[in-house]
Amino acid sequence: MVFTVRGTPIGALTVFIAVLASMGGFLFGWDTGQISGLLIMSDFKERFAQGPPGEKAFNTWIEGVIVSLLSVGTAFGVMLGAPIADFFGRRRAMTIECIVFNLGVIIQVTAFHAWYQLAIGRFVTGLGVGALSAAVPMYQSETVPRQVRGALVGTYQLFITFGILLAYATNIGTNQYDGSAQWRVPIGLGIAFATILGVGILFCPESPRWLASQGREEEAMASVAAVRAAKLGDGNPWVEAEFKDIIDSIREDEKREKAGWIDCFKPANKTLYRTLLGITLQAGQQLTGANYFFYYGTQIFGSVGISDPFVTQIILGGVNFGCTFLGLYVLERFGRRIPLIVGAAWMSAWLFVFAIAGTVAGPEITDPAIGKLLIVSACLFILAYASTWAPGIWIFIGESFALRTRAKQAALATLSNWVWNFLISFFTQPISADIHYAYGFIFAGANLANFFIAYFFVYESSDLSLESVDEMYNDAACKPWNSRKWSPAGHASRDQVRDKEAQQGVEVGQWSKSPSAMAGDEAEKEREPPNPL
Template structure:
């Protein structure tokens, strides 16, 4: 018998945890590739091979290789260029091949990019091209992973489950920092080749491990593979397809109903993401804006500029700086797993926006108006940076990826997720390329720019983001199509016929095991009912078998 646990009165299987953790390796790859370059560019052999300029060191009285700020910005940002195009390819790949096969293909693309980088000898552009190819894989994964997690994980655990994607990003950054500090003393090129090459091993964990988990039941049902879809729903609930489990039956019925209704519509294309009907355009634009807003929170500003901040109090080892910031980011992200499930989506995003605004203002004032070389101001800036990261890591970092995974209608979900993530990577590229030159001109006042963006983000969330906690993906789509509900009222919304959202769980939980929901099996064209413990149909089951499926949706 499978091991299960209860969340919100709902049975959840260990497979749900596995789906969250294994798929989130896609986020780990992005974090790992992002974090490693900041340390690799400081390694002696890497600079000797690829730097195009020299500087004079007054302490050693010798010249040493150095990167032009624009050139290193180009090498760093090539990953973001790849992710921008990769995420646009992620939607058709995930829809065509299925979520699991798509992720495997994308890990192979990532690994090809790694091999291009580690075989570079003296051409900096080969490293950049390798990062671009790896970015194609990472970008496609950024569309496929949250999509797969949101479709496969039960709604009672979806917030924490999808948040593991962001947790994995932060863990990847931290691991890459630790590996860099461990390999920097190696003589020769393996000081930088080793951390890059290890990316292949991490990619294999996802590319192979995903095949031990079920495919997205919604993707399976949409392609007529109903038996597999039912089995996938059962596995994440800790049941088997032979069990008479009311939770599995209810969720499967909801998926089948939605797929049947969707089948009546024409196949959606990219242009359909921009149609105003059913708030599709509304959700597309909101996804694009929120993903841009996640980058404009200023988090990457601290990761790019962190060494200078910590230098103000005498901590000059940039490798140690990266580990400190990465550790704060990683540890704080654990809090999001609880916060997003306990408080929903809207409140954490609004609180996070205000918290980040306040601490960015304190940081900017301490650095721009005060004296960062003064230990008091320097300590305040360090504290501000760390507290800012705590607010970011517990709210906007995972919360925006969660929005992408659960807020779009099924027929356009993959494409809208790709467009939204493309916005993230576009702004990621801009920050990666321009942060160093900008900070050289306006120093710590850059924090004021991000403070303004966060303040605007508060109002965007309040007026436009709907609360989706506790709803299935199909119910979320229903909520968006209910013209009577406004975003700031959405916490109280429940599907028709329900007193509140908790009533959804109560109605299913109170079902008797011998009185289960019967759903239409489109594969065979007849009604399917589960027998009771005596092997006979119950009266309720017989009655439901004769009713249209819309009558049984609320079970």
């Protein structure tokens, strides 16, 4: 099956790759969403909480350790993800990481009374989730055609929200069970989801850019052809043009020494700039305050009579999941910069409303009008988060780094996300217990900072190949605020690129040379096919 996007053929396999790989995000969402429900299940508390039988409750700090060790594991896992993905390839790396995830699940479900065994199990699953968070967006960005890259890479965040929502729904169902099935079933189901990804990804094509970097050019071209539903050697202009861009980029990288971690911090080719920007944006995504809302949701919704914490989770999770679909459209339609800028301003405004209303009303909300205002501000905040910064930052990480250092830069940036995830998940409860709704002012200020960071430092990378994105960053005349007007050499604008794509059919169909001939015959450069990219 073939779809046409902007006059460009896109194979159904492209969508399948994006959705299947996004199961890596689902696993993170699943583990994140289930833990808050597990902590209030009766059998779970009787086995692992502290106090006399029938009156057990979790110590605040032990609860923090159980919840946050997942984030500690992801921080280590993401650093392992880069070398694993570079050594084994993107697909096999994901399979290995799913096995690690499953080992962590087994450690958890075999616990009986030791809370630290649960914490250790969450740490191990975190190793797998963290490594997947480095490999999945990178694999998606390197494999899917650029015409749909924003929407399809954004499915990683969509599946995070789907995992959270499904975990909430599962908790509601299993909470009615007797005995340890209450919590063992939600945890154990993770094995099934990880197995779907770990086995299924082996039937997908490998990243063509990774294959080309390993000298496997025939396989790289076959991979490019597969995602466009083309036959290898049939002279498809889109396949040949994209393959040529990949090979040219690989040749440039081969002129340099193999990249190490220190190379991510060298200023040449704006490598340091992009590394620091990725680290900052991933920290900014956590500092938007989304996790704060999910923590405070029970109290907010309780102020208007919704006291069941499981219902509260479903409401917040449903808004988050539904609005992420809007994000896939927004980031494909309006690019990357504008949604990040507008989204940060919108979130900051509603967080100020939330914090002011809650602080004025006091810790115990008794006025239904104030309660409704808090709910509205929370939902409007989530609307902006889910449709801009939540998927947008993962798209940025997938498409903004040069091939030579891409895996390592993506790992460093994602490490920042997990470190701040840990800090927020560990300290939110004691902080919010002390200053209550005033905690929202901190996140409102962070979103103001995100606004200025997005405006002054983020380049517009939509509608460009990954190789062209690298070229844009290295153009001294291109600045973030005018980067939307930048276009590849030979094109007056990005609109012209799209217009050519829509008009150029198969007039270059006669170009059906083998990958080795295309890559190796320098004499053919004078006869390059018209480049639709």
